[in-house]
Amino acid sequence: MSAPWAEWDHIVKLDPDKSLVDGESYADVCETGTDAIEIGGTTGMTEAKMTEVIEPCAAAGREHDVPVYIEPSHPGTVVHTDGLSGYLVPTVFNAGDIAWLTGVHKEWARMDTEIDWDRTHTEAYIVLNPDSSVAEYTQANCDLDADEVAAYATIAERLFGQEIVYLEYSGTFGDPEVVTAASDALDDATLFYGGGIGDYDTAHEMGGRADTVIVGDLVHDEGCDAVRETVRGAKEAGQERIEPDR
Ligand SMILES: CC(C)=CCC/C(C)=C/CC/C(C)=C/CC/C(C)=C/COP(=O)(O)OP(=O)(O)O
Numbered sequence: 001m002s003a004p005w006a007e008w009d010h011i012v013k014l015d016p017d018k019s020l021v022d023g024e025s026y027a028d029v030c031e032t033g034t035d036a037i038e039i040g041g042t043t044g045m046t047e048a049k050m051t052e053v054i055e056p057c058a059a060a061g062r063e064h065d066v067p068v069y070i071e072p073s074h075p076g077t078v079v080h081t082d083g084l085s086g087y088l089v090p091t092v093f094n095a096g097d098i099a100w101l102t103g104v105h106k107e108w109a110r111m112d113t114e115i116d117w118d119r120t121h122t123e124a125y126i127v128l129n130p131d132s133s134v135a136e137y138t139q140a141n142c143d144l145d146a147d148e149v150a151a152y153a154t155i156a157e158r159l160f161g162q163e164i165v166y167l168e169y170s171g172t173f174g175d176p177e178v179v180t181a182a183s184d185a186l187d188d189a190t191l192f193y194g195g196g197i198g199d200y201d202t203a204h205e206m207g208g209r210a211d212t213v214i215v216g217d218l219v220h221d222e223g224c225d226a227v228r229e230t231v232r233g234a235k236e237a238g239q240e241r242i243e244p245d246r
């Protein structure tokens, strides 16, 4: 059986440190047509904020058949609750401080006695926007050309057995050529792209190159109608990749 993310064209990433647009609910997020929800962010994350979002969001996800995953930014934000589909744990391949590759994970394994390993998976992050909080936090080396990004993707899949490679341009629209280079470098791993997706066209552009696009800020800034357009863009691009002559 293939991994669930192999079927995903689109993910909404909810930041527990930000609010939904006035009048919108987690059910509305599920009804955008997105394939999955990830909950996580870099700054301002606490266990309390995570708990506040996780419970109602997982309940909405169950009702609408949309899987909900925690994407923790540090061990203190991993909340265990019924109804979650699992945990997508980042590991940052181009981090300047190797704590973000394995160190915090070791601390997590030491302190958390409830880790459900069967539902815990990694995402091999390559962080590419030097101005993002995640780049600052992990001291990532974002000064990489397309060849280097492709090589990171290759080693993530081939040497480290990663099933998900995540090109993270958080907050800015990335370089489409870099995304294509990473995509070409991968055989079976699923390529996630996140950063600056704001409408049909941007989702379609990156959805034609990566397997899955992740939409973050838009859901908080513009709301669910705007997200729905990105779902359409990502899904149409996915279809065109499967049936190029249509
Ligand atoms: C071992 C455990 C449980 C956790 C550690 C996981 C690691 C290595 C995290 C490092 C990378 C990281 C912080 C990932 C969080 C997801 C992410 C990139 C969110 C986007 O953040 P930004 O958009 O940069 O930040 P804000 O939107 O919060 O400003």
Ligand SMILES: O=P(O)(O)OC[C@@H](O)CO
Residues within 6 Å of the ligand: 013, 168, 169, 170, 171, 172, 193, 194, 195, 196, 197, 214, 215, 216, 217, 218
């Ligand atoms: O917030 P944006 O720029 O959409 O980025 C999405 C996601 O990749 C952030 O981790």
Ligand SMILES: [Mg+2]
Residues within 6 Å of the ligand: 015, 041, 170, 171, 216, 217
């Ligand atoms: Mg962000």
